[in-house]
Amino acid sequence: MKNEITLPAFSRRSFMRTTALAGGGLLIGVNFLNSCKPEAKMPEDISQLNFNNFNAYIKIADNGKVTIFSPNPEIGQGVKTSMPMIVAEELDVAWKDVYVEQAPLDTKNFTRQVAGGSQSIRHGWDILRQTGANARQMLIHAAAKQWEISPADCKVSEGVISDSKGNQLGYGDVVKAAAALDIQDNAPLKDPSQYKIIGRDAINVDIDKIISGKPLFGLDYSKPGMHYACVLRPPAFGRKLVSFDDSETKKVTGVTDVFRFEDKIAVVATNTWAAKKGKEKLQARWDDEKLESTEDHDRILLGLLDGKDFETLRADGDVKKAFAEADRVIERTYESPFLPHSCMEPMNFFADVTDEEVELTGPIQTPEGSQKAVAEALGVDIAKVRVNMTRMGGGFGRRLIGDFVLEAAKISDVVRKPVKLFYTREDDMTCGQYRPAIKYRIAASLKDGKITGYHLKEAAVNSNMYGLIPNFFPAGAIENYQVDVANYKSHITTAPWRAPYTNFLAFAEQSFLDELFEIMETDPIQARLDLLDNVKGTTDERIQYSPERMQEVIRTAVTKSGWNVPASPGVFRGFSAYYCHNSHVAEVVDVTMNGNGMPSVKKVTCVVDCGIVVNPTGARNQVEGGVIDGIGHAMYGDLSFENGTPGVKNFGAYRLIRMEEAPEVDVHFIQNGLSPTGLGEPALPPAGAALANAIKKATGKRILAQPFTKYLGTEEKVIG
Template sequence: MRTTGLASGGMLIGFNLFQACKPKVEPPVDLSQLNYNDFNAFIEIAEDGTVKIYSPNPEIGQGVKTSMPMIIAEELDVAWKDVYVAQAPLNTEHYTRQVAGGSQSIRHGWDALRQTGATAKQMLVNAAAAKWGVDASECTVSEGVITNAAGETLGYGDVVNEAAKLEVPEEVTLKKPSEYNIIGKDARNVDIDEIITGKPLFGLDYKVEGMVYAAVARPPAFGQTLKSFDDTKARQMPGVIDIFTIGEKARALLEKDERTGNILSGSDKVVVIAETTWQAMKAKEALETVWEDGENMESTADHDKILTDLLDGNEFQTMRADGNVKKAFAEADQVLERTYESPFLPHNCMEPMNFFAHVTDEKVHLVGPIQTPEWKAGLVSAMLERDPKEIHLEMTRMGGGFGRRLFGDFVLEAAEISDKIRKPVKVVYSREDDMNDGIYRMAIKYRIKAGVKDGQVTAYHLKEAAINSNMYGLIPNFFPAGAIENYQVDAANHKSPITTGAWRAPYTNFLAYAEQSFFDELAEMMEVDRVQLRLDLLKKVDAASDERIQYSPERMIKVIESAVEKSGWGKQPKGVYQGFVNYYCHNSHVAEVADVVIENGEPVVKKVTCVVDCGIVVNPLGAKNQAEGGVIDGIGHAMYGDFGFEKGKPVASNFDKYRLIRMKEAPVVEVHFIKNDLSPTGLGEPTLPPAGGAIANALKAATGNRLYKQPFTKTPELLKPRKQEIIG
């Protein structure tokens, strides 16, 4: 850095960027100049040996665009430095489960991707063997070079044309984990150069000749419908091309596909078409719209009472019932019952919702950030009454998803608008649109009750009351299922016009905090060690005899023991307060320990130790980033995330009223992975749910107060440290 005095007496601070750059940087390979041969849907190999691997699943920052090709490249036996990665479009013929959701991309793709790489490798070896006139078993491969027993070599590029014509072998040999050269090694994000140099990767970057922009005026409150609008002023503004309403096709789709019931509004919307995004948004602000209230215009106060009434009522669906909880509670020596509350939450992706559509007589071209491309392509096909083969959908990189981009209401808007104007158009949300027209995490209350007899937990009853839960998410077969003889899980639901859906780690994002905080308090009541209580319960689980049990007690015990060791549990100096949790979700086992200290009279989360068993870790660098991000995200929303409604209208529309965690508040996150040779499981979500419980339990240790509501800052009086700590 250097400073330069200005005549005005000010100071100019700048960076000499060129001096900081590396003096010699190899330019990237121009892939457009290479003559590729399509080897299969995933792999293209050029005659110079360069390999292009297509990543089939949507990339939302979880790293699959890097890790999925790594799996193929490992079995293909090529050098990672010679691999170039491209995003595949939606292709239901060649790919399965092109979805980013549930932390399942690697888990579901693991075997198929390995098979793809190994099959291509075998065909290349077979082609080389035929060229030499030797048996393929005599050949070996290393980094894309095939060698025969005589020491002769051929590169993949030398035989790719012949290999592509061979029959696909029915059986191939997959590598053992001990033979991996790429899997298990750090690999940087394949898009990182484009990201840091501002190359077009994201939906907002996509442009074509003649494209126009659309801003959409939607009902400002859930439950409202459009009554009338006056666009006189808006039409006079610069760049405005047209103003009209949409909604008819969406309403028709609501009748055809029940899955759209909670993501589409039955109201008309007013669309402004303009030459630029800014012009479209400013003209939308100039519209004079009149919205009509519906019968059900709910507020946060209504939801609070509705959820409490549900918990107190009898309208439950029982998800699992073992033994007889009523009898066990009647016979218990001690009973503990607590209620936990969480608010609605928006997703707040860094990149607001957007999508491109161009509808012509020949095809429907869709491009943008979407987590469920096949579902959206199918809905567009149904909405526009077009042959599914005419829908061509391309995925861009996403600036965050967290579940919001599973639903794709913005995709349907773009398609309906383009169908009406027959021009290429991009729908772009403002930040206010993004927060006010969201698909929110549902508000939930949990009531947990446990009974203790003769020093043992003999009964456990979990009740859920949720807004628009649809009963699909409460997890009845996770821990402590199978560990307690009398165990029951019930769920009740209130149907609301407020659109709700998946939010990073659905249901478990709050349930983990509730249950793990409850177990800590249960251990206090029983006067037993909180970690040992969990271990003792896990040792009672016989997962082999109960196929409903989804977690592994043995793997959970291992992450607990590792977290105790790595965190120095119970061995920290005075003034460091620790909170412990363990949790299973998205097929992975996690344990976390939070360290809280008192600074300036306030509790501060300084460190979180996170231990994860997610099987084989494909890309440790990316995996660590995912685990750290999940922990920080979980802490931020547990501490600060608060959102509600007043007569159906969101109470916050931007970050001036909605609180996110700040950089200075993010703790050090120390991540450890359990090493094993088991197939990979989820990682994008599993470290988020335990974080809230870890800090809640640490805050209890620091302040003496239990927290039953999120966000924790909503009850600031409970975050005050003990008097002796303030004095000390």
Template sequence: MEERKKFTFSRRGFIRTSALAGGGILLGVNFLNACKESAQPPVNIANLNFKEFNAFIKIAENGYVTIFSPNPEIGQGVKTSMPMLIAEELDVPWEHVTVEQAGLDTENFTRQVAGGSQSIRHGWEPLRQTGAIAKQMLIQAAAARWEVEPYTCTASNGVITNQAGKQLGYGDVVNDAALLPVPENAVLKDPKDFKIIGKDAINVDVHKIVTGQPLYGLDYTAPGMKYASVLRPPAFGQTLKSFDASEAKKVGGVIDVLKFGDKVAVIANNTWAAMKGKHKLTAQWNDTTLESTEDHDAKLNAILNGSKFEVRREDGNVNSAFSEADSVIERTYESPFLPHNCMEPMNFYANVTAERIHLVGPIQTPAGTAKRIAHVLERDEKEIDLEMTRMGGGFGRRLYGDFAEEAALISNGAKLPIKVVFSREDDMAAGTYRPAIKYRIKAALKDGKVTAYHLKEAAINSNMYGLIPHFFPAGAIKNYKVETGNYQSNITTGAWRAPYTNFLAFAEQSFFDEIAKELAIDPVKLRMDLLDNVNDGEDERIEYSAARMKETIKLAAEKGNWGKAAENVYQGFAAYYSHNTHVAEVVDITLQNGFPKVEKVTVAVDCGIVVNPTGAINQVEGGVIDGIGHAMYGNFAFDNGKPKATNFDAYRLIRMNETPKVETYFVENNLSPTGLGEPGLPPAGGALANAITAATGKRMLTQPFIEHFNTDTREVRG
């Protein structure tokens, strides 16, 4: 049996206050180890403003528990899974737990972010410590009442029991516990004793979602609130010269028109009037640099063919290996820009007064957004109150608070509480897009082995994030080099679900199949052979685990019946590590009139301990379908700085009848959990591309794959 760990927990990291107005105990905790050492609990609990806590537990006298969650909920399930960690160690029935969203606390929090699939990974031990210490305090209170030693008592399902069989509920002793000192440490459960972690839990907001109760930014209203629709430059690279608002002001419900920067806001009593008024505006624009997709294509080709690169990693001597090779393979893979297309368009509420700045809305980076707004308004951050709503999708778009800044600037200028609402056209035309990227990969083969691997990246604005050079096959090939180059564009780019790896995985996993074909070996065997070259821990730069990746590959191949597909079913394979998680996928397709139909995707995932299986499966399968859909259909182009598509009539998404069956399997272990919101997406495009090649003999070098087919005759193009 694995020995239970004992963790030291700082008293400053666990805020206990007593004498709640309604009885009970409020336990404020260092959520994600984010509580600053100077954080102090409120003195007067009767007048407590919950925003003064990073996160906290409230235990009522009836034994029911409220857990306040400070992290933004973007649909990844943290509002359910993170409180599960606390409830597990607190040892209360999950059905007795209520979860509420906390607001932003810029003084006491250092990480209040939804992004990178890191929330559970960072919160795994701190949150469990929180629940364990709370339980220990309750046990101590019960033991004192019984006049016995605490170690002779146990707690389970919100009830404390002593050796004589006497019992007390948490609610019975909660006020006594409030008077006790906070323990220095707590014993965490052995995973075999988990009652909540690892069990299916329904999303805590599901009832509100299905019954249409207000949760999202678009639902938010406030007394006196007005709506704003914003006219922005129609092309990237344009600035405002002049505008005429006379016709807009004639629209019923429009109350004002306000210029701010190179934008014009129409303020109205409702969204319809605001949007109608915006369409009545006339404006003249100055042109600076208006770029088209063809311009970007030429720029990226020039980078790949040039010599201006930044070396991200270099092992051995690739040039020497290429000169000695029996054969050399080289391919160039291309991807387009992509918008985020969240179901809920961008929106935000702001009420800027001389005393306070009240902000409410869906944002992945509340602290950073508040800081930027304080800067643009030349105000103190301490004057800002920011409340987070549930988000109707984000995928990285809501990392960027431009829409919140707009609301604040308009409210400040109009002296009114303002809610900015994007139309779908606004959302697609004024986005922060996945950058267009090209990868050129070259491999040297000698004596049946891969002896060199050289990857070059050319991307739009790629220096914003940089390539990840220490993922597979880093460490698996002796001579290995990664270089990057970029072109700075006026078009705004940024994080898009699984940044960089969303396309890099397709390029590399497709290329591995090219190598396997050249060496006449099975694609899965090639990957396993390369992983055999890696000794985990030998190179501290390597971020993946070869052993865990091999186990994941074996599970996917077994469950996906790799190499044993039925007649007329073609398979493709891919395996990738991202966001600290190993994923392998087998895609099964058929050809219908020469056009690929994805029938099934089998997914194996090593994400450590699975906290909420239902939520985990939803995240993995959603990522797979997203990856399949965008690789197959997603395309976004620009003409003189303007997007060619501004709504779903012109932008192709995967449709219901095109979504495959997805079967998800988890590698079972007791390792700490890792990310799930993004890792399922990157391998999907590569596995699909490899399946299409198996079916048609044609190699997919560019996305979207649909452009390789004649959609009228459903025949593959050469």
């Protein structure tokens, strides 16, 4: 069973340092994600240091202060705080003496500068610790040499080295001597019982700048002489531009350039207002081809579910035989709509294209992919494309797709001016990349009081496997188990959406399992535990979850929520448990029903096994946000299309969960001392399922489609 990742081998290439520093100090390179390439070299003279040369690195000044440069994009998941905490722990410096800076993209020395999949801490855990430990050992050796004693006779605490005689030296006192020593590979790591930073609450390293409005985000970025660009895009996905009239646009004071590129029209101006007003005055004519509507998607996806054109991703045993021999077969179809990403900060990016280089700056989750796309589109050497990253006001998968980066570069290339491309909220909602609409059909066979077969089908718009994972629970727990997928290619652009693969599948499967257990007249908690017993000891390496760890979060959630204690009058509870992004989560939702027949979520108890928690404050924030996000979109999220055009343009017409609707979230972490796993996404998928199961207890109705508020009180997409 593959529950843990293969750890990287450590070598000198994983740990670099300078040998002479101008003005004192030791510069130590950190291979944050085991990605420094062999050709990466450390400069000999810090005065000539080009920070682009490193994936990330530590700088120790002669005053003992430590600066850690982080290469990973920061989208609010907290890695800019938690990853340096890991290094600082093993380096053994006081966290108050650590400064953190964002590094730019460097494809020569880095191979993974990506924010996605909740994988940064999981992949960086061992190499970050080893890097900090190696640095600590070098500094100890330098002090021991000065005292003419064995390094084993030295101790270190928070950047101060001491010996048995009471002598003390700060890191800043020995950095020059340490720079002349050989690198200490594979220095001993701390026992977790010795941790002073890991596992302790740490404030976001950018919090002061965030709350005081300092320039951190893409929309904050500016450069002397910079122009601003708005783009008029097709009013519907699949439409083509026939012609346009820009005569009124050019009359707007501040507008400097108007031109067509592809099926879009760019308006460039000296300020944002002029660019926006200029775009509004454009007169464009588009073709009138009949395009897709939500009704078309419903019909097409249901047709795919009824058809035979599927790709089988997993087939255990004989599902057809199990169904033929069953006492009863239960089948349900679950449906979800498209969803926008709804980032607080709309898409934007800065580009400055000259003959010498292409400078790109802004919020992007995949800087290297964007660099490659820009180089190819402009026909320039990729070495000339320089990418700097800002903090992001939300990503949720939208900023994995760098279409807006490419637009900015193309516009700057035409006008040969530094340009900030910005989307309005309407642009962001109507010209986006969406969570694909998906339908699941799940069937199960029952015989002699047991589940003997399980068949899961997915039909999705542009899914590219965004909605289905064949090796998650209950894979391996049911003898006859099959997973099939079919895909419809649409003009509507789609992208991963927070917790891709699982954000809707968890609702479908966990709701279906609860219904099965109800039909079987068995306890839903014990039934899940029994299914997980079937997976223990398996030799099936495809299974990605741990049955033991899943059982522990289930049992803990039962205890922490008081599941077995009768709820207060009018309070109804629902349960779900799910594995994704290498973490196991169980949730209990408490709801009451309002006079209008709608549920009010009062409390969610969430138990998470994500291994060692580096920063509890940040971890709780991630879990709370994921739970509320999951509940909000299950309840309200809905985006329809009419003839290729999104049905809403701004938040005034798009329902999101409101502050007064956010429940109390009681978070508990399993303390097992295992290596960290994902955290930014795993709390979201179980939330909708637990809520749906609570609503069933409250109303007697099972909801088969999201958003719940659309179907509660109706007979559509509801059974019972």
